[in-house]
Structures are given as C-alpha cells and as structure tokens.
Amino acid sequence: MNSSTVIFYILAALILGGGIMAVTARKIFRSAIYLLFSLIGIAALYFWMNIEFIAAVQIVVYVGGIVVLIIFSIFLTHDSGGEMPEPNLTRALFAAFATCFACALTILYISKQAFIATQNVTIEPNVKNIGRQMLSTTDHGFMLPFEVVSMLLLAALVGSIVIALKTKPSPSNLPEGDALEAEKK
C-alpha cells in the first residue's frame, strides 16, 4: 500500500462519511455543511487524479454555487434551527432497502465490467486542450453539446429573470384595500 492509496482511502472516507452524515443529520443546516464536506472531498479526489481544472470547477460550481444556494434557501425557510422529527419506521425501512439494492446493483455492474486501457492518444487535461476540444467541429469535438448546454443556460437565465421580474400591480387582481391604494397612486 503506497502513499497514493492511503490518500485515496482518506478521501473516500471523507466523501462517504460526509454523505452519510448529510443524510442522517437531524438539523437541516448541518446536513448542508456535511454535504459541503462530501463535495470538497470529491474536488480533492479530482486533485488527486491530477485534473486540476475539473477540481477547481467542482469547487466553483458545487461549493461556491450550489451549497451557498442551499444554505440561502435554508435561511429563508421557516424554522430552520429546529430538529427535524424522526422519520417513521416504514419510510426508513424502504429507504434502507432502496439504498442497499442500488448499492448492490452498482457493485454487480462494476465487478462484471472489465476495465480496459483506452487505445486513443491521451490528451493532457490542461485548459488549452479542454477549450480546443469544446470548440472543435471535427469528429471528436464537442461543439454541438457545448452550444446546446449554453442555450439551456440562457433559457434558465431568462426564466429566472422573468420569475424575479417586478410586474406593476394591475388594480383588477389585487385585494380590495390594495386596489384602492394603487388607484390613489
């Protein structure tokens, strides 16, 4: 067992431990923090594999974006400080079943899969190569999916702006008192 393996198992323990704690914690905010540990562990795993770009993007997107979003929504919801009630037995039982079966299925497929080394020329995963692959229109380029994803993002942005847009209150769909006030203005 060399040092690299030791580091891998430490990271794996961090990821799995964080995940389990996130599910079992009774306070919703603590769940979010344990999820944060799990996601940072995954970023560390990418660093361990020497793909720094993906690791940094993992931190930017999941830690700086998603977890912060989750924490904000926890802050804005009612009674975020209290402990959640214990789940009832049947639900816990079936959740445990589902987890076990999913785990067993994954293990089954992984054990059946024969991992063969790729025959293609390995490309160094630096930013320049990633950018070239993303924007190349040749056979193995990712131009089309990249553009489709950007369209999706644009649609999401427009949608969120529409939701957040302040519409002027028209007098017809306001309650009685507010309608009077709106007319005065």
Added chain:
Amino acid sequence: MKILLAYSLSGFASYLHRLLSGFIPDAFWLMVTEMVITGVCLLVFLILLAFFLGYMERKVAAFMEIRFGPNRVGPKGTLQIVADTVKLLFKEGLTPDLSDKFLFNLAPGIIVISAMLAVAPIAFAKGFQIWDINIGVLYISSVSSIAVIGILMAGWSSSNKYSIIGAMRAGAQIVSYELSVGLSLISIVVLSGSLSLNDIVESQANGWWILKGHIPVLISFVIFVVASTAEINRAPFDLVEADQELTGGFNTEYGGMKFAMFLMSEYINLFVVSAVAATLFLGGWMPFHIGNFTAFNHIMDYIPSSIWFFGKTLFIIFIIMQFRWTFPRLRIDQLLNLEWKYLLPISMINVLLVTLMAIMGWHF
C-alpha cells in the same frame, strides 16, 4: 541574474531539499517533511503578516486623518498589535448556550483555511512559489469562494437573528461581487493566454499588462480593486462588520481567539487580493522593464524580485486601506446596485473589448 536569484530564496529552497533528501531517503516521507516545513513557514509568515497589516492599518488611518496613530507601546507603537493579541488571548472563548456548538467552533477554522489555501499558488519571487498549479487564477477564485460558507455558518450558528440577517447580507455581497472579480481576472487571462500565475508573470517581461493593455485593462484593474475590496468586506463596503450596522454574524457573538481568527483571515484575504492584483496587472515579481532600453532594464534587474513583488503588493494594500478614510459607507441597496447595475455590465463589455484587442493584437 545571479544576484537576483540569490535574493529570491529559491536557492535556499533547493538547498534545503538537497539537505533533507540526505537525511530522509524515502520519497513519501521527504514530501511529508517538506510539506510540514512549508506549512509551518507559511503559518508563521501569515501571522507576522497579519500583525504587520494590523499595525499598517492603524498607521495609514492616522496618516489619512493627520494624527500620530499608535505611539506608546514599543518604539513608534510597533508593539501595539502584540498587546492587542495578548488581550484577545486572555479573553474567554465564549460559546453561546443556544448556539450550534460544533458549527460555531468550526466556522472560524473554515474561513482561515480558505484564506490560507488561496496563498498557495502565489509567486512570491522568481522561482519561489509553494504550488505551481497550471490553473492558478481559477484555483484562487474557487478556493476563496469557500469563505462565504464560513461567514454564513458563523452567522447561523450564533443563533441570533441579527447575526443571521447580517450573514445573509455578507453572503449576498460576496457572491455578487465575485462575478466582477472573475470577469476582470478573465480579461488578463485572455491577454496572456494562460491561467497559470507563472505564465502570466512571464508574459509581462516586456511590460506590465496595465501599461501594455491600454484603457480596457486599466478599467478591469479599477473594477478588480473595487470589487475585491467589496469581496473582502472592507470599507466603504464594510456594512458586514461596521459598528453601526447589522453585524456579519461573527462580530456579535464571537470573542477572544475565535474573533482574532476572523480578523486574521481578513488580513490574509487583503494580502491575497493585493498579491493577485500585483501579479496580474503589475507584473508580480517582474522588474519594471521598458521595451528595448537594455541599460535601464539591466539596472532594474538588480533589484531583487521579492522586493518588486512585496513593493507592488504593499502599494495596492495601501490603496485599499486608504479607501476606508476616503469614501462614505454604502447602504445595502446602493451596494447591490453598484454591482449589478454598473460594475457587472461594464466588466462584461470590457471583457469583449479585451478579447477583441487580444485577437487583433492591438496590445504591445
């Protein structure tokens, strides 16, 4: 160039490596030992830096207000900050009864760690860098975004409604100003064609980007300084920690050394931001060179690279410090307006301009 290298500590670092590899044959333990040494050196450096910046903050404040500043403790008041630290050390490390104790004690650690991680890829001198990572700029901006979670955690676990509101304001401020910081960093990345801090410094051998890049780079420099001042919660964007405002979670309930850790992380962040600005816009450790004036360039080469780096960094720190005594504090709505209605659109258009400039080769 020999003299320059001698001052840049890289010679000392490789000497230490040779010395240690004589004692420790195993590569793994050698790496661990060197990591521990680097970590301890970094920690000592950052603590001393926080002391120095604390003293400098007071002296700059005094200078701006035409008064003396600290002048009683030690020669010229230099030991004032030591006295403050000792005072904080003797205070009780109080944890409120109703707080979430685990998160309450974890939050200062997360903030300090995220601040210290961001120091790793900074090149202090020629060839003297803790981690030469090929995505340095992205790494710094990603790691420093973890600090938001620390602030939110501190606010929430204080179990105090003003702390939560203050933490949310701080979070909103940091998250929104991160965008402008990122966009102004991208403009330099576009020009130099690399995310590695070393490559960016090398690309400025014939002139710093702020001089080579015409007005668009100047605009992105100004936006970077303004937005990063907001991101590290310094005045005039300090409604997170100002005495008159809702405090940012940590000022209400934290005390003693935990509070000192927040202060220290603030100074480390100030240093990181200034170092990044110095590296990207002012050439990092690269001496001041003018085109083909070989004689002039040669004289400049005799000034050690570490002095260039720290001189530029301290200059930007001074600029950010004197903001506090120059501009009035913004309200929360003005703060968010400034980012979303002015800085963000300007920096987006600016990135387009810089890209055009880089494609057409209009820069020097």
